[in-house]
Amino acid sequence: MASGEEDGTVEEKETNNKKRTKGTIATAWLTFYNIAMTAGWLVLAVAMVRYYLQKGTHKGLYRNIARTLKFFQTFALLEVGHCAIGIVRTSVIVTGVQVCSRIFMVWFVTNSIRQIQNEESVILFVVVWTITEITRYSFYTFNLLNHLPYFIKWARYNMFIVMYPLGVIGELLTIHASLPYVRRSGMYSLRLPNKYNVSFDYYYFLIIVMLSYIPLFPQLYFHMLRQRRRVLHGEIIVEKDE
Amino acid sequence: MGHVEILDAKTKDKLCFLDKVEPNATIGEIKSMFHKSHPQWYPARQSIRLDPTRYNASVLSLSLSQVFLTEYAGPLLIYLMFYFRVPFIYAPKYDFTTSKHWVVHLACMCHSFHYVKRLLETLFVHRFSHGTMPLRNIFKNCTYYWGFAAWMAYYINHPLYTPPIYGEQQIRLALIVFLFCQIGNFSIHIALRNLRPPGSKTRKIPYPTKNPFTWIFLLVSCPNYTYELGSWLGFTLMTQCLPVAAFTLVGFIQMTVWAKGKHRSYLKEFRDYPTLRSPILPFIL
Numbered sequence: 001m002a003s004g005e006e007d008g009t010v011e012e013k014e015t016n017n018k019k020r021t022k023g024t025i026a027t028a029w030l031t032f033y034n035i036a037m038t039a040g041w042l043v044l045a046v047a048m049v050r051y052y053l054q055k056g057t058h059k060g061l062y063r064n065i066a067r068t069l070k071f072f073q074t075f076a077l078l079e080v081g082h083c084a085i086g087i088v089r090t091s092v093i094v095t096g097v098q099v100c101s102r103i104f105m106v107w108f109v110t111n112s113i114r115q116i117q118n119e120e121s122v123i124l125f126v127v128v129w130t131i132t133e134i135t136r137y138s139f140y141t142f143n144l145l146n147h148l149p150y151f152i153k154w155a156r157y158n159m160f161i162v163m164y165p166l167g168v169i170g171e172l173l174t175i176h177a178s179l180p181y182v183r184r185s186g187m188y189s190l191r192l193p194n195k196y197n198v199s200f201d202y203y204y205f206l207i208i209v210m211l212s213y214i215p216l217f218p219q220l221y222f223h224m225l226r227q228r229r230r231v232l233h234g235e236i237i238v239e240k241d242e
Numbered sequence: 243m244g245h246v247e248i249l250d251a252k253t254k255d256k257l258c259f260l261d262k263v264e265p266n267a268t269i270g271e272i273k274s275m276f277h278k279s280h281p282q283w284y285p286a287r288q289s290i291r292l293d294p295t296r297y298n299a300s301v302l303s304l305s306l307s308q309v310f311l312t313e314y315a316g317p318l319l320i321y322l323m324f325y326f327r328v329p330f331i332y333a334p335k336y337d338f339t340t341s342k343h344w345v346v347h348l349a350c351m352c353h354s355f356h357y358v359k360r361l362l363e364t365l366f367v368h369r370f371s372h373g374t375m376p377l378r379n380i381f382k383n384c385t386y387y388w389g390f391a392a393w394m395a396y397y398i399n400h401p402l403y404t405p406p407i408y409g410e411q412q413i414r415l416a417l418i419v420f421l422f423c424q425i426g427n428f429s430i431h432i433a434l435r436n437l438r439p440p441g442s443k444t445r446k447i448p449y450p451t452k453n454p455f456t457w458i459f460l461l462v463s464c465p466n467y468t469y470e471l472g473s474w475l476g477f478t479l480m481t482q483c484l485p486v487a488a489f490t491l492v493g494f495i496q497m498t499v500w501a502k503g504k505h506r507s508y509l510k511e512f513r514d515y516p517t518l519r520s521p522i523l524p525f526i527l
Contacts, residue, residue, distance in 0.1 A: 192402040198484035199397070 026087040031144045033078065038137040040072035045130045062110065062117040062126070069126065073106050094223070097216070102129070104209070105171055112187065113178040121177065125170030132163050157228040164224070168217055175210055182206060309375045310364040313383050317391035318357040324395035325350045336401050343405045345413050349398050349481050352420055356473065359424065367431050369438065390489045398481050406482040413480055420476030427469035429455035434466070447512055460516075461524035463508055464501040468522055471497065498522050 044065055051061050076099050082088040083095050110122055139156040142148040182188075188202040325346075329337045341347070397403065406412040433456045437446050450457045458465040474490040501522035508515050520527060 192397075192400060193404050195404050195407060195482065196484040197397045197400070197404055197482060 027144060030082070030087060031141065033082075034137045034141040034144065037072065037075070038134060038141055040068070040075075041130055041133040041137065044068050044072065045134065048127070048130070058120065058123045059118045062122050065126070066111070066117075070106055070111065073102050073129075076102065094220075098220070101171075105174070108188075109175055109178055109206075113181050115181045116174060116177045119174060119177050121170045121173035123170075125167050125174065128163050128167040128170060132160065132167070135159060153231070157224075157232055160224050160228075164217075164221055168213060172210055172213060175206055179203060179206060305374055306370045307364055307368075309380050309383070311361060312380070313387050314357050314360045314364065316384060316388040318354060318361070320388055320391045321350065321353050321357075321395040324392070324399040327399065331396070332401055339401075341399060341401075341403060343403060345405050345480065346398060346403060348413065348417065349477070352417070352477060352480065353395075356424065356477075359428065363428070363431055367435055369435060369440070390485070390492075393485045394481075394483065394489060397483050397485055404482070406480070412482070416476045416478075416480035418476075420473055420480065423469040423472035423476060426455040426458070427466055427473065429453050430458075430466040430469060433459075445511065447508065447515060458524075459519075461519060463505040463519050463521050464497075467497040467501050471522070498527060501527075 047065050047068065048061060051064050052058065055061075079088070080092060080096050080099055083090050083092040105125070110117060116122065135152070135155045139148070139152050142152055183203045186202075188200070188205075190198065190200045192199050324331060325340075327336050327339055406416075433451055433453070434448060436451075437448055438444065448459055450459045455469075456465070458468065462468050471490070471494050474486070474493060478486045478490050498521070505519070505521035
């Protein structure tokens, strides 16, 4: 009844209100973000289908969709920020690795090495990415709106089983195809002697990137498999501590 | 249900027989069960591993001084291999030749001195509070130390190495900084060792001693890291080599994390901890 006590509860209410407002803003922003990304990748899907139906070939398809692909894939960098500020409950590192590998493929392989843009492997991974992202972003959207149709949940946690390996194959074949052009042009490379006493060979760097799929891909794949078992079958899996 | 026999690691005497152990019991639960029959061995002081003579299991951990000796001997030897231009590193016409730049010889002496000092400190100066380190950490640490040593040494000892832009002035300044910080780092290690007499468990706040190199304790909680950073900055300046700068940066980030942790635990443990001190960089960090 004392004014001190009253002030206490008023302060509490204010902090709770602030938290609730922050939560509402975060939810609103995330909903907008996921709807926008779903739309973006849908646009990409439609553009690719239209191109193929009109021209009957995949040659030139990448050039046609390049700008849209670069825009929406780069925008995904925001997701690392979402994890960092805590409005999305995923590890910053896992998200960071996934987004960075996409950015790397788009900007430092397909964008800069024009000779490989008509390879079939490029179409393979772009198609895989499109299907995966449309499923993923619509899953997040419906989740945020609290109306998740089972088939979207099913798609999100089952299609990756085929999509992930197909995507990896597409990416690896593309990098492999780019190697002779990288070697011949010496692009992104720094030779000795120079005043920083360092050198960088993009050709060998790409080979190391390809090798790094060997330890990294299984980890991501099994992470998704564990999530799948937990979400679809309610299994509780205890991770090893050491 | 199974049983577990606990033997003494040295004498192989049977210490304890645990009957009725669940098949999925954890090591923690076994340690608790052992503690019940031997109350002086509380679980945190137990180290249990499979007896290699009875199972084909390798020893799962090494003692801390063994770990450090491996971690430090590696860079010492690896750098020397590049310095002496052992075959299969550079083009065959350079095998077993030496660099024509005198700063390269100086850099080899400094790098070797640094790691010999660390090895000797591990053997004679440091007192370790934890007993062992798990195998995964050892693998990770060795990759880090040995990998960076090879990357640095490759460029410094390369036939196409470019000496520092500002020549003798730059190298002289770098050497002074390096030596100053090496002496400083050693002084701090000695001061920390003298804080705690052998066998005692009491923890005390470190203070400046008569040695001027320890006066930095007035401003910093972990001056050993401060001096270590200084040494590597000196080495970077001396060699003007980007990989060395990268190694210095990564080391600085790691040491800052450690220094902040140590500073926080000092503050928690001692009510009267000096307020002027920062974790690693005076007034800054």
